[in-house]
Amino acid sequence: MARLVMKFGGTSVGSVDRIKNVAAKVKREVEAGNQVAVVVSAMSGETNRLVDLCRQIDPVHDQREYDTVVASGEQVTTGLVSIALQALGVKARSWQGWQVPIRTNDMHGKARIEEIDGSAMIRDMEAGIVPVVAGFQGVGPNQRIATLGRGGSDTSAVALAAALKADRCDIYTDVDGVYTADPRIVKKARKLDKITYEEMLELASLGAKVLQTRSVEMAMNHRVRTQVLSSFADLPGTLVVDEDEIVEKQIVSGVTYSADEAKVTLIGVADRPGIAAGIFGPLSDAGINVDMIVQNISEDGKKTDLTFTMGRGDLDRAVQILEKQEKSLGWAKLVPDRNVVKVSVVGVGMRSHAGVAHIMFKALAEKNINILAITTSEIKVSVLISADYTELAVRALHTAFGLDAE
Numbered sequence: 001m002a003r004l005v006m007k008f009g010g011t012s013v014g015s016v017d018r019i020k021n022v023a024a025k026v027k028r029e030v031e032a033g034n035q036v037a038v039v040v041s042a043m044s045g046e047t048n049r050l051v052d053l054c055r056q057i058d059p060v061h062d063q064r065e066y067d068t069v070v071a072s073g074e075q076v077t078t079g080l081v082s083i084a085l086q087a088l089g090v091k092a093r094s095w096q097g098w099q100v101p102i103r104t105n106d107m108h109g110k111a112r113i114e115e116i117d118g119s120a121m122i123r124d125m126e127a128g129i130v131p132v133v134a135g136f137q138g139v140g141p142n143q144r145i146a147t148l149g150r151g152g153s154d155t156s157a158v159a160l161a162a163a164l165k166a167d168r169c170d171i172y173t174d175v176d177g178v179y180t181a182d183p184r185i186v187k188k189a190r191k192l193d194k195i196t197y198e199e200m201l202e203l204a205s206l207g208a209k210v211l212q213t214r215s216v217e218m219a220m221n222h223r224v225r226t227q228v229l230s231s232f233a234d235l236p237g238t239l240v241v242d243e244d245e246i247v248e249k250q251i252v253s254g255v256t257y258s259a260d261e262a263k264v265t266l267i268g269v270a271d272r273p274g275i276a277a278g279i280f281g282p283l284s285d286a287g288i289n290v291d292m293i294v295q296n297i298s299e300d301g302k303k304t305d306l307t308f309t310m311g312r313g314d315l316d317r318a319v320q321i322l323e324k325q326e327k328s329l330g331w332a333k334l335v336p337d338r339n340v341v342k343v344s345v346v347g348v349g350m351r352s353h354a355g356v357a358h359i360m361f362k363a364l365a366e367k368n369i370n371i372l373a374i375t376t377s378e379i380k381v382s383v384l385i386s387a388d389y390t391e392l393a394v395r396a397l398h399t400a401f402g403l404d405a406e
Contacts (some may be wrong), residue, residue, distance in 0.1 A: 002167040003125070004029060007039040007135065009155035011174045012231035013077050014044035019344035022231065023084035025172070026130060030090055035125040037164060038092075039135045039157040040072025040081055047136075047150075052160065052198065063108035067137075067147045071097070074153070082132045095121065097145065102138035102156065104146045111146035113138060113155065113218075116163035125164075133160060154215035156199035162222035169219070169226045170237075171211065176230035177238035178203070178210050180403040181255045185391050187405035191301040193236070196243045199253050199346050202380045206344040207258030216240065243348055251356060253399040261291075262315035263340045263372065264322070265307055268332025271304040278329050279306065281320050288314045292342075292373040292384055303332075307373060309384060312338055318393050340372065341390045344382040345397055357381050363400035369393055 006029065007020050022040075029036050041047075050070045054061050058346045078094035085092035100121060102110035135153025140146040148155055152302050154171060176191065178200065181188040189351045195203075197220035203214040210228055217250035218242060229237025239245075269275060276295075283290055293307040310318055319336050326334075355372075360381055364371060369392065373384040385393055398404060 005161040008042035041153040046073040097137035098139035104138035110149040118163035151212035154212040172231040251349035
């Protein structure tokens with residue numbers, strides 16, 4: 001007998017028929033003798049509808065009341081899934097975040113989980129009752145409903161699995177696992193049987209949308225074995241596990257891209273101490289996260305060019321902030337660019353293999369793709385390129401690192 005947490009996303013519970021399909025999957029696990037807890041998202045499209053209602057009334061709304069509104073989508077789903085399970089003869093009851101309780105900090109709209117008391121839920125599971133838990137929500141220190149941010153149901157599920165000491169957390173979604181690249185772009189992409197926490201975390205943070213970044217981080221911290229699999233097909237999924245569980249490590253496990261990028265180049269910046277702090281300090285104060293930074297070598301020791309990237313949604317604010325600093329810092333020209341994309345290769349095998357960057361740069365050069373910026377870590381290399389070459393670059397790198405399916 002195993003203890004499982006099964007999480008179903010919005011598309012998985014998007015209609016009555018799909019909710020009945022979810023209940024049938026849960027019933028099979030119960031009949032196999034497993035203790036099961038279920039975590040559900042709102043029905044597909046529902047959260048967007050609720051968010052839009054808040055914005056229609058007041059674009060600058062109270063985040064605490066916003067949380068009250070948007071958390072209601074998951075509440076509906078918990079009740080419907082519980083009814084569907086009961087109709088199949090499975091004992092079930094719904095749980096909201098405050099009932100568990102899932103305690104969070106007071107950052108409404110993007111709260112972080114601080115503690116989960118799973119004792120009452122464990123008693124129900126041991127008595128043969130399936131708890132159906134609202135993902136995405138918890139309760140803040142002020143006893144107000146708090147939500148975890150978009151995609152927070154994945155985090156809810158992993159955190160609950162850790163609290164319940166579950167053997168595995170199964171994330172059911174509209175894809176059947178983690179692929180070596182986006183299969184919509186790379187027809188020869190392969191589904192991975194296993195991937196390490198570190199690799200999955202890098203892929204999620206670099207644009208892969210299979211799992212939310214915070215959920216992978218939590219799975220890694222608490223060593224929760226997590227499986228990604230399809231709600232709509234009975235196929236094996238991909239296990240996200242500790243590196244020790246993977247015997248044969250490839251140099252590169254995946255190629256991914258992030259289209260949510262923008263670039264700013266400051267031309268003719270004074271090359272003296274304090275300038276970089278003067279540029280990036282105000283951006284940090286405004287909550288704008290800067291990623292890649294490239295500074296050209298100053299030939300005369302007086303002027304240089306500085307290029308850096310950020311999320312595309314922050315570009316207009318960043319330009320506005322920088323223009324206010326122009327007189328005090330001084331530069332000849334500010335050039336914003338939205339037409340860029342970050343392409344990355346990820347793999348724990350990089351730790352023991354040299355030449356990854358060379359293979360990457362050579363493959364891009366052969367396709368005449370210019371690199372605008374580069375960042376590296378122990379298990380990833382990322383490059384910034386023109387968005388026009390996104391698909392070409394991803395396919396070329398997938399082939400160059402031997403990831404194409406036979």
